[in-house]
Structures are given as structure tokens and as C-alpha cells.
Amino acid sequence: MTDSKSDSKTQISKLPSKENFSEWYHELLSMAEIIDNRYPVKGMCVWFPFGFAIRKNVYGIIRQLLDVDHQETMFPLMIPENEFMKEAQHIKGFEEEVYWVTCGGTSPLDVKLALRPTSETAIYPMFKLWIRSHADLPLRIYQIVNTFRYETKHTRPLIRLREITSFKEAHTVHETWEQAAEQVEVAISRYSEFYRRLAIPFLVSRRPSWDKFPGADYTTAIDVIMPDGRTLQVGTAHHLGSTFAKTYQITYEAQDGEQKLVNQTCYGISERCIAALISVHGDEKGLALPFEVAPVQVVIIPILLGDKQKVLAAADELRQKLQRACVRVQLDASDERPGAKFYKWEMKGVPLRLEIGPRDLEKGVVTLARRDGVKKAVSMENLLEAIANEANDLQASLYQRAEKYALGQIKEVSSVEDAQDQTKKGVAIVPWCGSVECGHQLEDQVEANMLGEPQGQMFPEAACAVCGKIGRGRTYMARQY
Ligand code: 5CA
Numbered sequence: 001m002t003d004s005k006s007d008s009k010t011q012i013s014k015l016p017s018k019e020n021f022s023e024w025y026h027e028l029l030s031m032a033e034i035i036d037n038r039y040p041v042k043g044m045c046v047w048f049p050f051g052f053a054i055r056k057n058v059y060g061i062i063r064q065l066l067d068v069d070h071q072e073t074m075f076p077l078m079i080p081e082n083e084f085m086k087e088a089q090h091i092k093g094f095e096e097e098v099y100w101v102t103c104g105g106t107s108p109l110d111v112k113l114a115l116r117p118t119s120e121t122a123i124y125p126m127f128k129l130w131i132r133s134h135a136d137l138p139l140r141i142y143q144i145v146n147t148f149r150y151e152t153k154h155t156r157p158l159i160r161l162r163e164i165t166s167f168k169e170a171h172t173v174h175e176t177w178e179q180a181a182e183q184v185e186v187a188i189s190r191y192s193e194f195y196r197r198l199a200i201p202f203l204v205s206r207r208p209s210w211d212k213f214p215g216a217d218y219t220t221a222i223d224v225i226m227p228d229g230r231t232l233q234v235g236t237a238h239h240l241g242s243t244f245a246k247t248y249q250i251t252y253e254a255q256d257g258e259q260k261l262v263n264q265t266c267y268g269i270s271e272r273c274i275a276a277l278i279s280v281h282g283d284e285k286g287l288a289l290p291f292e293v294a295p296v297q298v299v300i301i302p303i304l305l306g307d308k309q310k311v312l313a314a315a316d317e318l319r320q321k322l323q324r325a326c327v328r329v330q331l332d333a334s335d336e337r338p339g340a341k342f343y344k345w346e347m348k349g350v351p352l353r354l355e356i357g358p359r360d361l362e363k364g365v366v367t368l369a370r371r372d373g374v375k376k377a378v379s380m381e382n383l384l385e386a387i388a389n390e391a392n393d394l395q396a397s398l399y400q401r402a403e404k405y406a407l408g409q410i411k412e413v414s415s416v417e418d419a420q421d422q423t424k425k426g427v428a429i430v431p432w433c434g435s436v437e438c439g440h441q442l443e444d445q446v447e448a449n450m451l452g453e454p455q456g457q458m459f460p461e462a463a464c465a466v467c468g469k470i471g472r473g474r475t476y477m478a479r480q481y
């Protein structure tokens with residue numbers, strides 16, 4: 001992973017075309033040094049330092065959005081079997097996915113310990129102890145931890161892991177069902193803001209009843225359309241009602257002195273958000289990162305002609321100036337040719353490149369190249385301002401390009417046949433009466449998943465694609481990751 005080694009590697013191997021999305025994705029993860037997939041346990045991957053720096057910046061945004069009114073905390077990784085086995089629906093949903101710790105050294109454990117697949121059963125027994133009265137509510141906490149799921153479907157780095165390393169789970173407690181429902185909306189709006197900051201367009205839908213979180217009253221989900229037209233669920237918010245409150249006896253003393261069951265929500269995001277970031281913005285040259293999350297925001301490439309020392313000194317002065325302004329900047333003064341350097345930093349998704357040569361110096365300008373291809377000369381004097389502006393424009397341009405693609409992948413259809421065609425390349429919006437029976441038939445006949453009812457949209461009357469009943473109901477359908 002020394003510079004010279006990775007350079008020689010990047011020069012000989014070329015990134016596959018994004019048309020072959022799966023190959024492109026896997027190659028990019030290693031060429032851009034995000035994830036090393038060679039760890040010898042299936043579904044468990046290693047973050048390269050560069051990938052981890054992206055993660056740090058991305059999760060910094062999540063923290064910023066939640067810290068407004070949530071408290072960050074940390075619960076143990078292991079859950080005793082008796083607590084884990086209390087909530088029947090939850091057990092049913094997760095029992096095939098749980099890793100169990102059964103021994104301490106050579107002695108069998110009295111009580112088996114589950115590695116958390118998610119943390120309801122670790123957190124809620126403690127909520128029972130923490131919550132006494134209405135004055136303790138609402139309670140909003142979150143943690144960013146690793147969780148373990150023995151996934152049986154095909155595993156993929158960042159997308160379907162057996163060790164999810166970056167599981168952000170929030171858990172909230174409220175007096176009434178309606179307050180918890182409002183919290184689900186708040187969660188979705190925070191996630192929406194999060195994905196806007198990553199310049200990623202997304203869909204919001206209410207999952208059908210058979211696909212909601214085990215133990216939830218309902219689940220609202222955020223999905224991203226990937227480059228192959230399949231969707232990736234990148235966040236979910238669950239209304240848990242009083243299901244877990246009953247199981248774990250979480251009650252509070254209401255204003256009137258009565259003991260009442262609490263209402264709860266939980267919502268989660270994993271490193272799938274980084275899979276979406278990479279996949280939506282990346283291109284044939286590699287990663288393309290929004291300024292806010294790029295580990296290197298600006299790279300300076302000296303064009304070493306003429307008085308090399310003078311150019312280098314000017315480039316370093318520039319670097320210091322940007323560093324003082326808190327820009328994550330790197331000066332690439334290595335012996336590589338400028339072309340090889342461009343290639344290397346484009347692969348890493350660096351948003352802005354500054355080229356500085358003897359002629360630029362004479363004119364008091366630098367050449368600024370944006371990762372989306374826009375190139376211009378900017379004066380040294382206004383450089384900081386220009387960087388801020390170009391970072392904003394790049395953000396808008398990344399979003400526009402992604403949105404144009406996403407909109408092009410979504411189509412309203414009216415029949416099962418058209419839904420089948422459309423889900424081969426993207427997302428179909430299909431008239432659905434809302435019945436479970438028609439829902440199952442749709443999934444069978446279309447051979448795709450129902451993401452559920454689009455949120456925040458109104459549709460004209462149409463006939464259910466299965467039973468013909470007239471109504472305004474719709475469902476998104478897609479092939480899902
Ligand atoms: N306790 C709730 C809310 S935190 C929960 O576990 N919800 S979940 O099961 O829907 O997971 C939250 C999110 O984690 C999912 O929406 C999905 O984006 C992501 N996720 C789920 N399983 C995996 C996996 N095996 N690998 C990577 N990400 C995953």
C-alpha cells in the first residue's frame with residue numbers, strides 16, 4: 001500500500017466499464033482502497049484507511065443530524081439468551097440469523113450469549129430501568145456499532161454483510177402512539193437530509209405488512225436505485241407501538257398517576273449508505289465524492305517545468321494556505337508524471353484538482369479541474385472563494401446527474417406484463433388495491449419485490465394490476481439487493 005506500489009497497480013489495471021456494475025463495483029472497492037474483501041471469513045471485510053476516512057466523514061453527518069436531539073450511547077455486543085428470547089415476533093424474524101457464543105474458554109456457558117443482530121433486546125431491558133415517569137420522555141438515543149447477521153443470501157461488501165461494522169441504530173421512547181408516529185416522520189426527514197448531503201436521490205415508501213421489521217406496527221424505508229436498476233434499501237424507520245413495551249414491561253407514570261405502556265420507534269442505517277455513495281456517483285475513472293465527505297478535498301499537482309523549485313515552493317505555499325482554511329488538501333510532489341497523478345486522484349474521487357505550473361505562476365492563476373470534468377483558470381487571490389463555489393457547484397452537478405438517471409429508471413405501468421418489463425431495468429409504479437393477496441400475486445407474477453406504497457405522492461384512480469379494483473393505491477416494485 002505504499003504510494004509507488006499502488007501507483008504501479010493503478011497504471012496496469014483499468015477499471016471495468018460501469019455497465020458491468022458488479023465487476024466495476026468490486027474492482028473499484030479495491031482500486032480506490034476502500035474495502036479489502038480478502039479477509040478469510042465470508043461476509044466480513046476490512047476497511048482500508050482511505051475507505052475508513054470516507055466512513056468517518058459520512059458518519060460525521062449522521063452524528064451531526066442526530067445530535068440535535070438524540071444522545072449517543074453504547075450497549076454491549078452480547079445479549080443473554082433469556083432476554084433475546086422474550087419477544088416472539090422478533091425471535092421469529094431473527095433466529096436463523098443469530099450467531100451464538102456458547103463457551104467461555106473451555107467451559108460451556110450457563111446462559112448462551114447472542115451476538116446482537118440489532119439491539120432491541122439489549123437496550124429495552126435497560127429502558128425498563130431508566131424510565132419512571134412522563135418526565136423521562138421522550139427518550140432518544142443512538143449508537144454506532146457492529147452487528148452480526150448470519151445472512152444466507154449472497155454476501156457483498158458494504159451491501160450484505162455478516163458483520164455490519166457501521167450499524168447506526170436509534171431507539172426512541174414516547175408516551176403515545178401518535179408521538180411515536182411523528183418520530184418516524186422525523187427520522188425519515190433526517191435521513192432525507194443525510195442523503196441530500198451525499199447528493200443521492202432516493203425513494204421513500206411504506207413497506208408492505210409482510211416485509212416490515214419483526215415486531216413493528218409498520219416500517220417506512222428509503223431505497224436508492226443502483227446503476228443496474230436494482231434498488232438498495234439504505235435506511236428504515238420502524239414504529240414499534242407497544243409490542244416491546246409489553247414484552248419488557250416498559251411503563252411510565254402518566255400525569256394522572258396511572259402506569260402506562262410506552263410507545264417506541266427505532267431506525268437504522270448501515271454502511272450501505274457508502275455503497276450507495278460509491279455506486280451512484282462513481283464513473284469509469286473511479287470514485288466521485290461530494291466535497292463534504294471526501295478524505296482529500298483538494299489535490300495540488302505541480303507541473304514541474306522550467307524553474308522546478310519555484311513551482312514547488314508556490315505549490316507548497318498554496319497547500320499551507322488551504323490547510324489554514326481547514327481544507328483537506330494534499331500536495332502530490334511525487335516523481336510521477338502529471339497524467340499518472342491525475343489518474344490516481346480521480347480514482348480516489350478527489351472533488352477538486354489544482355494544477356500549478358510556471359505559466360500559471362506568471363499570470364497569478366491556477367488551473368482548477370472539478371471531478372465532473374469542468375475545468376477553468378482561477379486567480380490565486382480569490383482561490384478560497386472559488387473553491388467554496390466550485391464545491392457547491394459540484395454538489396449540484398453530482399445531484400443533477402444522479403437525479404436524471406434515477407428519474408429515467410422509474411416508470412408508471414398499469415399491467416403485470418409492463419411491470420415485469422420495467423423491473424428488468426428499474427422501478428415500476430404499479431396500481432395496487434392494498435390487499436395482501438394481490439400483493440403476493442404481484443410479487444410472484446412480476447418476479448420482483450414490492451417496496452410498498454410511495455410516500456408523499458398522490459396518484460389518479462387506476463385499476464389494481466391483479467384484481468382490477470379501482471383506487472388510488474400504488475406500490476413501487478423493483479428487483480432488490
Ligand atoms: N433495529 C432496526 C432499526 S435500527 C433494524 O435492525 N432495522 S433493519 O433490520 O431494517 O436494519 C437497518 C438497516 O441496516 C437496513 O435498512 C439496511 O439498510 C441495513 N442492513 C440490514 N442488513 C444488512 C446487512 N446484512 N449488511 C449491511 N446492511 C444491512
Ligand code: ZN
Pocket residue numbers: 432433434435438464465466467468469
Ligand atoms: Zn387487488
